[in-house]
Amino acid sequence: xxILLINHYAGSPHHGMEFRPYYLAREWVRxxxxxxxxxxxxxxxxxxxxxxxGQQMRQEWIDGIDYRWIATPxxxxxxxxxxxxxxxFLGALARRAKALASELAPDLVIASSTYPLxxxxxxxIAGRAGARLVYEVHDLWPLTPxxxxxxxxxxxxxxxxxxxxxxxxxxxxxxxxxxxxxGSYLQQHGMAPHKLQWIPNGIDPAEWEQGAExxxxxxxxxxxxxxxxxxxxxxxxxxxxxxxxxEAMLEAAQRLDPRRYAFVLAGAGVDKPALMAxxxxxxxxxxxxxxxxxxxxxxLAQFDLAYxxxxxxxxxRFGIAPNKLMDYMMAALPIVHAxxxxxxxxxxxxxxxSIAPEDxxxxxxxxxxxxxxxxSQRRRMGERGRAHVLAQHDYRHLAPSFLSACAEPCGAxxxx
Numbered sequence: 001x002x003i004l005l006i007n008h009y010a011g012s013p014h015h016g017m018e019f020r021p022y023y024l025a026r027e028w029v030r031x032x033x034x035x036x037x038x039x040x041x042x043x044x045x046x047x048x049x050x051x052x053x054g055q056q057m058r059q060e061w062i063d064g065i066d067y068r069w070i071a072t073p074x075x076x077x078x079x080x081x082x083x084x085x086x087x088x089f090l091g092a093l094a095r096r097a098k099a100l101a102s103e104l105a106p107d108l109v110i111a112s113s114t115y116p117l118x119x120x121x122x123x124x125i126a127g128r129a130g131a132r133l134v135y136e137v138h139d140l141w142p143l144t145p146x147x148x149x150x151x152x153x154x155x156x157x158x159x160x161x162x163x164x165x166x167x168x169x170x171x172x173x174x175x176x177x178x179x180x181x182x183g184s185y186l187q188q189h190g191m192a193p194h195k196l197q198w199i200p201n202g203i204d205p206a207e208w209e210q211g212a213e214x215x216x217x218x219x220x221x222x223x224x225x226x227x228x229x230x231x232x233x234x235x236x237x238x239x240x241x242x243x244x245x246x247e248a249m250l251e252a253a254q255r256l257d258p259r260r261y262a263f264v265l266a267g268a269g270v271d272k273p274a275l276m277a278x279x280x281x282x283x284x285x286x287x288x289x290x291x292x293x294x295x296x297x298x299x300l301a302q303f304d305l306a307y308x309x310x311x312x313x314x315x316x317r318f319g320i321a322p323n324k325l326m327d328y329m330m331a332a333l334p335i336v337h338a339x340x341x342x343x344x345x346x347x348x349x350x351x352x353x354s355i356a357p358e359d360x361x362x363x364x365x366x367x368x369x370x371x372x373x374x375x376s377q378r379r380r381m382g383e384r385g386r387a388h389v390l391a392q393h394d395y396r397h398l399a400p401s402f403l404s405a406c407a408e409p410c411g412a413x414x415x416x
């Protein structure tokens with residue numbers, strides 16, 4: 001079967017996030033399907049942009065997946081630059097709709113760009129090719145820019161997003177969501193209940209079984225120094241933005257004995273300079289540059305505990321689907337999870353302590369409680385998380401489940 005997956009932000013192990021399209025597509029290819037991913041050349045999520053060589057669309061093969069990169073302008077932040085990037089991508093995609101439908105003749109078209117604005121072109125391609133159309137929900141747009149970023153519901157961009165979401169709910173043959181509690185919301189926007197399937201984010205166990213890449217020497221030396229000083233290492237690996245609630249982590253570091261605890265934050269993001277300035281003078285806080293995905297297991301192996309935090313926001317009533325939590329669990333780390341949401345994977349797995357978001361006192365208390373446990377107790381806690389993620393979030397199982405949710409009545413899908 002031929003699958004066309006449209007995801008503006010799709011990445012790969014070489015380029016960086018988003019990884020979900022790559023992992024799903026790789027499993028589909030292994031099962032005997034042909035997969036084409038159409039993505040933008042510029043994304044704020046990637047560490048490495050594809051080389052375009054002046055082309056408006058460039059083809060690249062990665063692990064059997066046919067990537068088509070559409071040239072788009074670079075941008076920073078969530079302002080007009082990002083909107084221009086989206087507009088260029090959508091315009092180029094629409095101009096190529098007829099050619100993509102003719103050349104690929106897809107059996108399944110997946111609109112998966114976080115925002116729903118690709119749904120119209122995806123539907124046009126699916127209509128031309130006689131394919132089934134899938135709408136994949138990553139975040140709820142326009143609720144995310146309205147509720148999380150304060151945009152007016154009457155802003156023209158928000159109205160455009162709402163029209164797209166409503167159309168996607170009505171027109172798609174199947175809806176796949178990363179968020180577990182979106183059913184009633186999507187039904188209010190026209191989705192028939194039987195269309196919806198929850199397929200969460202996942203992991204590739206092979207990346208953890210084959211041995212991690214070594215850390216850069218300076219990073220390895222820093223972490224070894226913390227161990228030599230018998231510091232309990234509290235770690236975070238991921239984006240440094242408002243949504244990540246890292247200020248509470250820095251405040252907790254101030255409350256705890258710097259001789260006993262070290263706080264290591266690895267990653268990048270628009271708030272990183274401000275966070276570094278805030279932590280200036282704190283002897284037990286260390287910031288690391290983003291590391292390649294292959295080195296993440298080695299980094300997490302040096303942590304004694306992992307932190308993940310969220311803002312207290314009503315938007316999370318629909319659920320959360322954080323990639324970094326999967327990595328924490330695969331590393332068998334005990335986790336302090338600062339969250340108020342429709343779901344809590346840490347509580348479900350019993351692999352840590354869940355606390356209220358943005359509560360530095362509760363965070364410091366949880367860190368002290370976990371550090372006071374016998375190492376064997378923390379190990380058992382972490383192993384529960386690893387067992388949970390292997391049972392529920394293995395892409396080798398999620399990928400065929402995704403296609404199964406989209407299969408009826410198309411009999412041509414190869415699931416295994």
